[in-house]
C-alpha cells in the first residue's frame with residue numbers, strides 16, 4: 001500500500017494523544033464508531049485506551065525503547081466481523097520526547113461474518129478472551145482462530161453471545177518480548 005494510506009497517531013512526552021491524521025479518523029469511523037474519532041481521543045492519555053495490564057506494560061516498554069532512540073516494528077491482526085486484516089505497526093520517536101505510531105494494512109481478506117465479533121445489545125454475561133495482537137480466541141485454554149472458537153464453544157447455539165475481552169496470548173507475548181529485546185541496530 002502507498003505510504004499515503006498509513007494510519008498515524010502521535011503521543012507527546014506525557015503520553016497524551018497529540019495528533020491523528022485523516023486516515024486515522026476514516027479507520028476509526030469504519031471500525032470503532034464515534035467513540036474512537038480524533039475529537040474524542042485527542043488530549044487523552046494513551047493509557048485510558050490501553051487498560052489491560054499486560055498489554056499496557058508491553059506498550060510502556062515500546063515507548064521506553066523508542067524514546068531511547070530505536071524504532072520498533074511488529075505485525076498484528078485487526079479483524080472486523082467480515083474481514084481478516086494483517087497490519088504492520090512502526091513506532092518511532094518524534095521531537096520533544098514524542099512518539100509516532102504508524103500503521104498500515106498488509107493484507108485484507110473477506111470471510112463469513114463472525115457474529116461473536118459484532119457489537120451485540122444482549123450479552124450472555126459470559127466472557128471470551130481474545131488476543132489483541134493476533135486476534136486468536138481462547139477456547140477452553142487453547143488459542144484458536146475465531147471460526148474455530150465458534151465451533152468449539154458452540155456459539156451458533158447461543159441466542160445471547162459472550163462479551164469479548166482483550167488480552168494477549170502466550171505466543172504473541174513471547175514474540176513481543178523478543179522484538180523488544182533485539183539490539184537497536186537490527187531494528
Ligand SMILES: [Zn+2]
Nearest residue numbers: 131134169172
Ligand atoms: Zn496472539
